[in-house]
Amino acid sequence: MSLDQFFLWAEKFIQNFGYWGIFFINLIGCASIVFPLPATIFVFIFGGILSPFLVALSASLGCVIGELVGYGLGRGGKLILEKKYKQQLDLGKKWFEKGQGFLMVVLFAATPLPDDLVGILGGIFGYNIKKFILASFLGKMIMNTILAWAGFYGISWILNILKFNF
Numbered sequence: 001m002s003l004d005q006f007f008l009w010a011e012k013f014i015q016n017f018g019y020w021g022i023f024f025i026n027l028i029g030c031a032s033i034v035f036p037l038p039a040t041i042f043v044f045i046f047g048g049i050l051s052p053f054l055v056a057l058s059a060s061l062g063c064v065i066g067e068l069v070g071y072g073l074g075r076g077g078k079l080i081l082e083k084k085y086k087q088q089l090d091l092g093k094k095w096f097e098k099g100q101g102f103l104m105v106v107l108f109a110a111t112p113l114p115d116d117l118v119g120i121l122g123g124i125f126g127y128n129i130k131k132f133i134l135a136s137f138l139g140k141m142i143m144n145t146i147l148a149w150a151g152f153y154g155i156s157w158i159l160n161i162l163k164f165n166f
Helices: 003-031 040-047 051-075 078-084 086-097 101-109 115-124 130-163
Strands: none
Touching: 003 040, 003 051, 003 115, 040 051, 040 101, 040 130, 051 078, 051 115, 051 130, 078 086, 078 115, 086 101, 086 115, 101 130
């Protein structure tokens, strides 16, 4: 798919699904641990076309629900993972026990760091799910707000450089 075709597809997708499309793309992107969907590019593009705040909010809500997959894997696979990776998990457990879990979830969610891993660890250690959801939302909202506003201010500049007009 060429860049022109991608932008035409994205434009049709936006027209058909709008904020719900952003929500579902990010839900799927954050839920897929093995094959992550690069949903951030959609946040950037949609931020340049729709309301950046609502794009960030829709994307963040989708991400939080998607991140619960990793958390659930941790909860469900706790016994197996603890037996197999006991030494590695002890280090993460110390962070969560020292009260750094909330900060760690926010930090990983707000950056390109692998936040799926933190979700799995949170599930393994039985981290409070309400705190996990709040921390994930705050982190994703920070990242998606930056991406959406970058799209708002930068998409026309990028499209002008690429000589592509919507």
